[in-house]
Amino acid sequence: MDPHELIDLIYQIPSDPEAWEQFAKTLIKILDVSYVHIQAIDFTYNVLSYSHGVGALTQEFYAQAELDYLHFPASADPRWPVFLNPERQGWYQCHSHVSEDFVQSSDLYQHILLPIGLRYVASHELIRDDKLCVFWSISTSAARKPLNANELKFLDQLTVHLKRMVSIQRHMYEFSAQSIAGYALIDKLPQPIMLLNLSGQAVHSNEAMQGVLAQERFISIQDESKLTQLIEPYARQLSEHFYHIEFLLRRSLSDQLFHERCIQMSNDRGEPVYLFLSLLATDQEKLVFGTRPLVMLTVYQPKEAAHYAQLYQIFDRFKTGVILLSENLQVFYQNAFAQRLLAQTELLGVSHNQLLKTSADVQGKLNNMLTSALQDAEKNEQHLILYSQAERDILTLQISAMDSSDLQRADHQMPKVIAVFFKQLNQKRELEAGYLKQLYQLTPSEIQICRLFANGLDLNEISEQANLTLSTVRTYLKQIYVKTHCTSQSELMKLLMSAMIE
Missing domain, CATH: 1.10.10.10 (Winged helix-like DNA-binding domain superfamily/Winged helix DNA-binding domain)
Incomplete structure (x- = not known):
């Protein structure tokens, strides 16, 4: 393996934005690896201030995987504390302590990392001091196995030059309002996404959202204040939502929040629009999006050819349980969070014939609410609280119908769907x-x-x-x-x- 071509590309990176991608793709081909990634953590602000990865799949695919990764608590990934240990030296390789038994039982590995070929990782610092840690990582699949000693020696020849390049461009990896890793992450996604602070001010919009703002009237941003405005009566819903979040966060009660909220509305052409609001408040999300909690607003405007699969992609990122039921009240979809919650509670479940079930004394009330949701033309939300006898396990449910026009296909009308959003509170409130x-x-x-x-x-x-x-x-x-x-x-x-x- 001759490193000279790669070394030449390294020194082109400061002047040529495409050189890093060419470098990574060449390395992927030479070593038959899955992913090459460079990241930076600014310890002053405790944020991931830079992240750029290249793999065999499209950028959109990896960006979505990174967003899904953020929904897991930091404790779900045992690699970070070992890698960041100041006493560790040289290459970090996860297979030295992440066992196969752990991988098989880990939702993080099974649902996020393994499907995109990221079973093993080798990482090395390029800068490491009290203020900044810049490092690069090379990931391989389960079939490929970890990098061996000879391959690491080859990478050592590149690491020397990468350290020089990174030192020259240190300012690029330090925290700034323009370099938060989360901003670059959503810029790679095709869905219209906006980041807002809890005052309702727009912090960042990706290109797709900028297109929505230019073409639609149901959402806008005030020129001077940067406040996000919805048409009435939805503007009040949005402002109250932000107020409630701020109130609970200031009282350290964030565990009680529904981290996701869905506002159903219509544009000025009478077409359905969904606004999905996701609170970015976990430790990992703060690491990527900044220290103050933000709300990620995703716009979903169903088209004739769009149906359930597009909604699944959104619901699968939720940290709130989501169950969808058909017109005959049978469950046909549960997001990953819902599956985990249902495995932990006896208050709610799905029967062998795919019906939503709860305790006998509440089952009738639940059935009535589901039936009522189908008949409610206004799509009003209904709410139900389920308690265990000891009141130590509590589920809060929000039930609403999704307009059948939201799920049209070109050849036929899709049936009406009931959405059940739920969260476990665990203690009486x-x-x-x-x-x-x-x-x-x-x-x-x-x-x-x-x-x-x-x-x-x-x-x-x-x-x-x-x-x-x-x-x-x-x-x-x-x-x-x-x-x-x-x-x-x-x-x-x-x-x-x-x-x-x-």
């Missing part, structure tokens, strides 16, 4: 009375009605529990509607669920 009083000026009696309603009681049960007449309960409910700007029980339940605390 109560309403944050101070939050409701401060934001909506609710009285103690109104807060009591909200507390009972949020715990799944209907109006008759609230009347008995609160020792009030049914007409009094209805009067309180009307007053609550006015103060909270809600127009239905489903809207009120949605608002109250965002104000639940331990």
Whole structure:
């Protein structure tokens, strides 16, 4: 193996943006490896400040895999602490401590790494000091096996020159508002994506989103303030969503958030539009997108030829359980997060004939809500809270229908679909009375009605529990509607669920 061609390409990298990709592709061919990746961690800001990888697959494929990777906690990947150990020297190779038994039982490996040929990795620092760590990695598939000693010696000849090149361009790898790795990641994706801070200001938009902003009226960005605007009545939903996130994060209650939210709306041509809002607040997401939590807004506008597969790609990235049911109430899709939650809880499951099942005392109520969702032309969300007897296991469910026009095909009309979003809370929650009083000026009696309603009681049960007449309960409910700007029980339940605390 002659390294001279590769060394020449290394010194072209500072002046030729395409030289790195040519270098990586040549190395992939010479060593028969899967992926060549250069990354940087800025320790001052504790962010991944640079990430550029090249493999045999398209950039879009790897970018999607990286986004999926971020949904796993840092503890799911045992490679990081060993690689970052300051006492380690020379090449890091994961097979020295990541066993085959671990790989077989790891969702991270089975669903993210192995499908794109990233079983083994060898990494080496190019810069390592108190402020910055720049390193390059070469990954191989399970069939290819790890790099051997001779191959590592060959890479040592390249590493010397890569260190010089990186030192010359050190500023490129340090943190800046323009060099956050997550921005480059979403720029590689074809879906329209925008990053927003919790004030609703647009931080970054990829090229596809810029096209949507230029062509559509349902979403816009104010010139001076950079605030993101939706057409009414969805603008209020968006601002309240940001407020609730900020409120819970400031009180260290982020575990109670639905990290994903779906807003169903229409454009000015009457065509359906979905806005998927994903909170980027995990340690790994902060590492890639910056230290302050951001919201990733993805626009999905179904076309005639688009159907379930496009939605699957979005739902599979969710950190909230998603189950889709057909018109006969049979489950035909569960995202990976839903499958994990259902394996951990006895409160909700799928029967042998693919029906959604829960405890006998709640099954009738669940069935009624699913049937009601099919008949609801307004696509209002319904909410259900499932408790275990000891109240240590809690599931919160959001149920809504997806308009059949959203899932059309050219040759026939797709049937209506029910979407169930759910999350496990694990401990009994109560309403944050101070939050409701401060934001909506609710009285103690109104807060009591909200507390009972949020715990799944209907109006008759609230009347008995609160020792009030049914007409009094209805009067309180009307007053609550006015103060909270809600127009239905489903809207009120949605608002109250965002104000639940331990």
